[in-house]
Amino acid sequence: DVKVTQSSRYLVKRTGEKVFLECVQDMDHENMFWYRQDPGLGLRLIYFSYDVKMKEKGDIPEGYSVSREKKERFSLILESASTNQTSMYLCASRQSTDTQYFGPGTRLTVL
């Protein structure tokens, strides 16, 4: 059974803190994605990676960075968290044109 896991379901951080969100997939997928989802705005792509150490910016990369040192793991980093980064963060993975699978999501609140 396919699985995408995220390090936390809920996270509360303070403004200015560095935040790490981790995502692990066990399907040997090449492609991994980080989205944020906000009411009325749908899913917005932050970054994606199509191979180890490879990354590309999505639609809203400002304030975020990513790391992919191993194929199964894709990390999202908020260098200095701000209140407008309060959101639901969803990780996903996909192998070429196959189904895209999502992790359970991390609801991040920045105070």
Add this chain to the structure above:
Amino acid sequence: QKEVEQNSGPLSVPEGAIASLNCTYSDRGSQSFFWYRQYSGKSPELIMFIYSNGDKEDGRFTAQLNKASQYVSLLIRDSQPSDSATYLCAMERRDSNYQLIWGAGTKLIIKP
């Protein structure tokens, strides 16, 4: 204009009726189309995908694609209260590095 447009709803349908969800897109180069269901507080899960013009059926679900008119629909027959969720439409463009472009979703409510 957004690349993928959906009516945000909510769309209210009586139990047992057919729910019809629609999605329009602007890029004629789009190749593949996906319908995901997302329950409140949960992550999206795939219902169906469709590549070719016409209808594709899977149980109570039928996806319809019309590339000439640039729309894709999802029909849910014999709607159940458990179908109440937000339905997300996504498309994949050629040469997009397997990125999906997402609509904002339609909230569906099935009334018992």
